[in-house]
Structures are given as C-alpha cells and as structure tokens.
Amino acid sequence: MSTKYPTSTRWIGTDEAGKGDYFGPLVVAGVLVDDSIAKSFKELGIRDSKKLSDSRVRDLATRIKKTSLFSTVIIGPEKYNELYCEIGNLNRLLAWGHSRVIENILKTEQCAYAIADQFGDEKFIIQALMEKGKNIQVLQRAGAESDMAVAAASIIARAEFIQRLAALSLKYGIDFPKGASPQVIETGKEFVERYGKERLNEVAKFHFKTTKLVLAKTGDTQQSIAT
Known part of the structure; x- marks a missing residue:
C-alpha cells in the first residue's frame, strides 16, 4: 500500500x-x-x-x-x-x-x-x-x-x-565493527585494555548497555567511570 x-x-x-x-x-x-x-x-x-x-x-x-x-x-x-x-x-x-x-x-x-x-x-x-x-x-x-x-x-x-x-579504526589501530554484536563487545574489551576505560567515550556511544558488557569483560563496572 x-x-x-x-x-x-x-x-x-x-x-x-x-x-x-x-x-x-x-x-x-x-x-x-x-x-x-x-x-x-x-x-x-x-x-x-x-x-x-x-x-x-x-x-x-x-x-x-x-x-x-x-x-x-x-x-x-x-x-x-x-x-x-x-x-x-x-x-x-x-x-x-x-x-x-x-x-x-x-x-x-x-x-x-x-x-x-x-x-x-x-x-x-x-x-x-x-x-x-x-x-x-x-x-x-x-x-x-x-x-x-x-x-x-x-x-x-x-x-x-x-x-x-x-x-x-585507522586512528586507534583497531578494526571497529558495526552494530552491537558479541564481536563489538570483544573489540570494546580490546580498546579498554589498550587505551583505558576513560577513553571509551572517544569511540563509543556510552549509554548503550554494551558498555556494561564491555567493562564486565575487563572486570570493571560502568559506575566507576566519571561521565
């Protein structure tokens, strides 16, 4: 129609x-x-x-x-x-x-x-x-x-x-995938391990629930990051 x-x-x-x-x-x-x-x-x-x-x-x-x-x-x-x-x-x-x-x-x-x-x-x-x-x-x-x-x-x-x-991806030397899949979570973990959780907001939309999953992978919590 x-x-x-x-x-x-x-x-x-x-x-x-x-x-x-x-x-x-x-x-x-x-x-x-x-x-x-x-x-x-x-x-x-x-x-x-x-x-x-x-x-x-x-x-x-x-x-x-x-x-x-x-x-x-x-x-x-x-x-x-x-x-x-x-x-x-x-x-x-x-x-x-x-x-x-x-x-x-x-x-x-x-x-x-x-x-x-x-x-x-x-x-x-x-x-x-x-x-x-x-x-x-x-x-x-x-x-x-x-x-x-x-x-x-x-x-x-x-x-x-x-x-x-x-x-x-070129700037940080990490191949950032599209979407919010398990691969995205693993890439987020890699970024935090290389650059620190404080810089995650430089590449990611922080309010996504993916952030908690990424930080959980690194043994941290979202609440420990100042926003």
Missing part, C-alpha cells in the same frame, strides 16, 4: 546512520529532491542503504551529491555522549539532528514539507526546528525509505558513517 504525501514538486527527505552502532558517530543527512530528481534516483537504483553493500553505498552517495542539495550533521562519539547526557533522550537527540539538516537546506532552498522515518513523536522534530524550519510540514512514516528523498538521505548518512568509522 502506498503512502500519500502532500502534492509538491520539491521536498526534503531525512535519515540517519549509526543509531544502532556502538562504535562511531551518529550521522543525520537530508536531501532535497523534485519530481525529476526522484525519478532519476529510482532509475539509478536508489533505495534504503541497509539493502546495499558498503561499496555501492559509497558510489551512490557520490552520485547523489552531484545531483541534489544535501546537508549532513555528524555527531562524533565524544559530542554524542555529551549531548546525550545533556538531552537525556535518544529521540530528542535524533530530532535535533534531523531538524538541523532541514534548516540547513532551507537556508538555500524552500519547499513545502520534509519526510523522515518514524523514530518518535513528530513533535520532537517540529519543536527542535528553528526559525527557518517552522513553516515546513514534517511527516514521519514507518518505512519512509521507500521515498526517494529519504532513501537518498539514508545513503549519504551511511556513506559518511562508514568513512568516519574507518577513520576511527
């Missing part, structure tokens, strides 16, 4: 990458499309980045950036942990990121509405929008990646996440 959106020739799609990954940043991206660009994206094979290989994601991200106005907000692990402690709610943190990319695009071009994948109450994004974003309609829908603008945003966000995670 197709979802009906407001009739408009231009709209913004937003999506994020890194939300469920213990290591690496949270990246939010927004892409502005019109009917013609959306059609060309469909012909190009643009779809939800989770259904694409990393190499394909990188290739498509390059093509999207040459075609459309876009914006990215990159929240590295240290800043992410700082903001999470300040905001105290992941949905509000996501809303902050989504609203920023919408605003950034609206500084250059205007459009009627923006579409985001469902992650919480729509009011989180609406409340987070500043002056230039207040006149735009924000729609959140489950499975919004079927929209070409949202799918394109998911690809740009994922490509940036992949690049940033690789940079962290």
